[in-house]
Amino acid sequence: MPKRLTNKKKWKADLLLLNDDAVDEDDRPIIVYEFKRVVFYNSLGITSTEKYQSRQDKREVVKRIKISMDRSITETRNRIQILDVIYQITRIFWNEDDHEMELSLAHVD
Template identity: 45%
Template structure:
């Protein structure tokens, strides 16, 4: 299976920065970095259980090309107008892919 042909959906990779608004309240700002292409993969029951133990509710898993610059702390995704935080990254270096577990932004 060719990875090039299987990545059929587009998401917006966002950089997350913390800043302060005009009333000195902390605020999270998301800015677009670039588009990434992905394919949807299912959530396993084990991952659902482990995410609830860690107080993060994983609602979506995607597979995309391997990119070392993406991290859980500094990046998020925008898919179909819905913002997601990255809760877990699993890298498959032999096929140059990475799996991202996503949770809704609180």
């Protein structure tokens, strides 16, 4: 009997959550990303249309990944960390049929 594959995702990344209540020693607000969980992903290619549209928004998409469906992930509050690089989510596309979502990622400034 053949094995049943439940997940074909190859790579690991960290899902980070923005913490709004963080302050430094002088009570100034700072940007802190807290680890939420590990996500498994597959890398996808970037289309020329997506590159063109992202340049109009002044954010260049450098990576696109496919992960399992998670409705709690948003563009404003979440970041993806792959190895030591933190990426900002610029676009989310939900694929309801396959229960997956595609994330377009740009470097965090």
